[in-house]
Amino acid sequence: MTETTSDGVTWLTRDAYDRLKAEYEHLSGPGRTELAKRIEQAREEGDLKENAGYHAAKEEQGKQELRIRQLRRLLETAKVGEASASGEVALGSVVEVELAGERMEFVLGSREVGDAGGLDVYSERSPLGAAVLGRVPGDEVSYTAPNGRQIAVKVLGVRPFTG
Template sequence: MASHQLSQQAFDRLKAEFEDLSTRGRIEVADKIERARELGDLSENGDYHAAKDEQGHMEGRIRQLEHLLENAEIIAPPPAGVVGPGSVVTIVYEGDAESDAERYLVGHIEEKVGDLDVVSPTAPLGAALIGANEGDWVAYDAPNGQLRVQVLKVETV
């Protein structure tokens, strides 16, 4: 089974979310369903259907978290200035001005912080960036041909 590479911080956050949803979350949804049932006719009971829908979404998230945690590989942060899973990288495309630089988090989508876009280490751009140092130029194959980017800055989350 494929592992999901996660930082210790992301793993701990996901584990806390799993524990919260599988305890408090389930109890709250069960209470909502019970209160809605007490209102009578379930066929036209919007509160009941909303609570059941919420329960379905929550159970799906619990299963997703369970799978992620069971198959997680906790990775060490990369050395300072080197792009690795969990790095926030600022890049600029060849031919663009530095003012057009873009910032990405390189890693699993569950590592997402703030409004940063996430690029997977297995995506063409992410794979090209892994191991690069600040100042390096890397190339990757895109649908429209090969693109080159320069790594301007590497930060750890």
Template sequence: MTETTGTWLTQEAYDRLQQEYDHLVGEGRSSIAKEIDERRQEGDLKENGGYHAAREEQAKQEARIAQLHHILQTATVGEAATGAEIQSGTVVTAEVMGREMKFLVGSREVAGGTELDVFSAQSPLGAALIGKKPGDETSYEAPNGKEIPVKVIAAEPFSG
């Protein structure tokens, strides 16, 4: 697995996502199926807002199940990298377009309860920073085609 495929997760984040997945495929599916059945009993499905809302909720739940399944199947679980190079799991302080920013290169799923902004290793900024060290300068191409300069100020392992 390379740095730009899969998702890096702490063991805590992996366990939290696994618990959410297990709940959704078990109790969650049973609950929404029961809700749909109850709404179906109310009559005409064409004009039954409760039924349509329950079906929409089921679709959202199934999308989250698929997302969690993919994350859990492709995840790399472990501690944040401790070397000087930026990798998934590194908290970076950088000057981006002249403005200092502090963010996690990794997954929103890991940063869950923190105030950190998150850029995945696959994002233009994250990909530009992978392998860089404090003091390095790089750039990335923004969606509008503009080249954005970045200077790495500090890098430290994510600690939750």
């Protein structure tokens, strides 16, 4: 579970931190070496203008370097901890709400959470996430949907996300 707060700190559970750190270490170590070898092998095949393998490997290298930079920034700003058990909706919470007459549960956090146990994940910056952040069970709020409609939400329950 991850999310970046307004002060630039990224909140991570221990599991998410360990998983992202392992990904970073692989991509920036053995992953880079493997890709460099593939590029070199493709380069040896001849004319680079018509070498699809070379161009594909170079494109993959660009994507990998971007992911390495993203992971480095994420890990540098990480604050490792567990979700709050205060009863207030916070980053890392599983939130149960009544939305448009339907009950639903979701995790308030980042998509980097990986497996959210089958729950949807909403960012604190999403309209729904921003509306419920800091609320407690029993609170009723509304938010403006992307189509401009006002949507009423009632917070029914909140618990820490445990993975």
